[in-house]
Amino acid sequence: MPSLAIIILIAFVPILYTFWLSLHSLNLKSPLATSNFIGLSNYILLLKDFRMWRALWQTLCFTVTSVSCELVFGLILALILNMTFKLRGICRASILIPWAIPTVVSALLWTWIFNDQYGVFNDILNKIGIIKVYKSWLGVPSLAFFSIIIAEVWKTTPFVALMLLAGLQMIPKDLYEAARIDGASRLRQFQFITLPLLKPIILVALLFRTLDAFRVFDLIYVMTAGGPGNSTEVLSLYTYKTLFSYLDFGYGCALSFVTFAVAGLISIFYILLLKSEI
Amino acid sequence: MKKTSFLIIMVVILAIISPFIWQVLTSFKLPSEIFIKPIRYLPSQLYLKNYNAIFTSGPPFATYIKNSAIVASGSTLFCVLFGSITAYALTRLKVRANKLIMALFLSVAMFPQIAIVSPLFLLMRKAGLLNTYLGLIIPYTAFNLPLAVWMLTSFFKKLPLEIEEQALIDGCGPLGVLGRIVFPLAAPGIFATSILVFIFAWNEFLFALVFNTRYTMRTVTVGITMFPGLYEIPWGTIFAASTIVTLPLVLIVLLLQRQIISGLTMGAVK
Numbered sequence: 001m002p003s004l005a006i007i008i009l010i011a012f013v014p015i016l017y018t019f020w021l022s023l024h025s026l027n028l029k030s031p032l033a034t035s036n037f038i039g040l041s042n043y044i045l046l047l048k049d050f051r052m053w054r055a056l057w058q059t060l061c062f063t064v065t066s067v068s069c070e071l072v073f074g075l076i077l078a079l080i081l082n083m084t085f086k087l088r089g090i091c092r093a094s095i096l097i098p099w100a101i102p103t104v105v106s107a108l109l110w111t112w113i114f115n116d117q118y119g120v121f122n123d124i125l126n127k128i129g130i131i132k133v134y135k136s137w138l139g140v141p142s143l144a145f146f147s148i149i150i151a152e153v154w155k156t157t158p159f160v161a162l163m164l165l166a167g168l169q170m171i172p173k174d175l176y177e178a179a180r181i182d183g184a185s186r187l188r189q190f191q192f193i194t195l196p197l198l199k200p201i202i203l204v205a206l207l208f209r210t211l212d213a214f215r216v217f218d219l220i221y222v223m224t225a226g227g228p229g230n231s232t233e234v235l236s237l238y239t240y241k242t243l244f245s246y247l248d249f250g251y252g253c254a255l256s257f258v259t260f261a262v263a264g265l266i267s268i269f270y271i272l273l274l275k276s277e278i
Numbered sequence: 279m280k281k282t283s284f285l286i287i288m289v290v291i292l293a294i295i296s297p298f299i300w301q302v303l304t305s306f307k308l309p310s311e312i313f314i315k316p317i318r319y320l321p322s323q324l325y326l327k328n329y330n331a332i333f334t335s336g337p338p339f340a341t342y343i344k345n346s347a348i349v350a351s352g353s354t355l356f357c358v359l360f361g362s363i364t365a366y367a368l369t370r371l372k373v374r375a376n377k378l379i380m381a382l383f384l385s386v387a388m389f390p391q392i393a394i395v396s397p398l399f400l401l402m403r404k405a406g407l408l409n410t411y412l413g414l415i416i417p418y419t420a421f422n423l424p425l426a427v428w429m430l431t432s433f434f435k436k437l438p439l440e441i442e443e444q445a446l447i448d449g450c451g452p453l454g455v456l457g458r459i460v461f462p463l464a465a466p467g468i469f470a471t472s473i474l475v476f477i478f479a480w481n482e483f484l485f486a487l488v489f490n491t492r493y494t495m496r497t498v499t500v501g502i503t504m505f506p507g508l509y510e511i512p513w514g515t516i517f518a519a520s521t522i523v524t525l526p527l528v529l530i531v532l533l534l535q536r537q538i539i540s541g542l543t544m545g546a547v548k
């Protein structure tokens with residue numbers, strides 16, 4: 001099985017190697033670049049690192065907020081697309097566009113939309129009368145966070161919607177028929193038929209999306225590079241800077257390993273949830 | 279279907295794709311139309327200089343496209359090749375640890391790439407693979423193989439066993455069965471898998487950013503973030519480049535939506 005070998009070689013061995021490196025002090029900036037074994041010192045440093053805790057907190061906030069928005073919008077979109085209407089095929093295809101665009105491109109696009117001077121977002125809000133003065137969407141911490149989440153939700157909701165749509169289409173139609181004969185309202189049909197039957201797929205979609213949002217990098221790297229003042233810095237961005245700007249490989253690997261461990265915890269949580277479901 | 283709800287649906291769909299339309303519109307605007315207040319929504323003319331500029335001046339955009347094309351098709355080829363052998367083995371041999379292997383596979387696909395980027399960087403440096411095509415093809419193949427195996431397995435499961443048995447009886451070797459019978463029969467599935475892997479490889483950013491830093495070896499996604507601006511960011515050129523990078527993907531998606539959607543959602547539903 002060559003595939004298994006490749007995957008183990010490229011994915012699992014490096015994880016162990018990451019952990020091994022994180023037990024060393026290794027800075028490529030220093031001329032000798034020797035690595036010394038220093039045990040768990042990097043991890044002790046990590047516990048006291050305010051920037052790491054802040055990045056972890058911001059990553060979790062980003063993940064929870066964007067994934068819940070995606071779920072709500074994705075479900076609405078799936079319910080819409082599950083109806084029969086003209087041009088349904090075209091509609092289904094066109095919501096795939098945000099999904100297919102490279103994240104980097106969509107990040108550039110949203111950076112421009114949120115531009116403080118010439119951005120279309122300011123213009124539209126101004127015309128509707130929601131804001132009076134143009135805002136610097138990516139220049140103020142709370143607004144920057146909000147803007148990034150909008151960009152993320154735009155890009156990833158289609159995926160959630162299509163997964164849920166596939167789930168909706170698996171639900172037998174006669175269940176609804178029976179419910180209607182029994183006099184159940186639309187809302188109650190949704191509550192007692194759609195939601196329970198859709199639950200396993202919702203969980204799978206959540207698992208994929210949570211892990212994917214947790215490792216967010218491209219979007220924030222392009223839109224704010226973690227700014228203003230590190231207010232949108234997430235774990236993978238902090239790790240990237242430590243590794244390739246400060247060239248501190250020992251500490252960077254410790255950060256990497258923490259990222260990996262948290263992702264692992266998230267997936268274990270979901271797998272347990274899924275198991276109890278089935 | 280009532281007319282009003284149909285209208286609402288169309289508005290929703292339009293709102294979803296409007297940022298993309300905005301990108302295309304901006305790419306056809308004169309610089310003086312881009313940096314203007316209040317905003318002008320439609321370009322006054324079909325200004326093509328932005329498209330011209332990306333190929334004639336500044337960074338070697340055509341080279342970026344070539345690099346991305348080579349890396350993405352290379353990864354797709356390897357993924358499908360290794361993926362179908364593995365998937366075939368998984369469906370035909372009754373491996374006891376089947377489910378475990380699958381779970382292992384899928385967990386890799388959801389790995390945070392940042393967790394392994396540093397050791398891979400050191401390994402690539404040692405192997406002299408930084409700034410080469412292979413240096414990106416190998417990790418892309420590894421990260422997309424799980425998806426490929428997952429998709430291909432469910433396609434292979436649908437193939438009838440009898441034909442293969444017949445071929446074996448007629449004196450066809452196992453590789454012959456794979457090449458002459460399984461591949462042709464599973465062609466639609468292999469095609470769908472290839473599209474998805476290609477899109478993912480084409481869109482990847484972190485590995486490309488870290489491993490291929492040399493000017494001439496950058497991929498499109500990295501190159502596009504590095505358009506230099508003298509006084510202000512050249513949005514017109516950036517969006518012309520973006521449109522060129524996205525257009526093939528948009529066409530693929532519009533033409534092959536059925537295959538893509540079935541590939542994306544297959545794992546979840548079963």
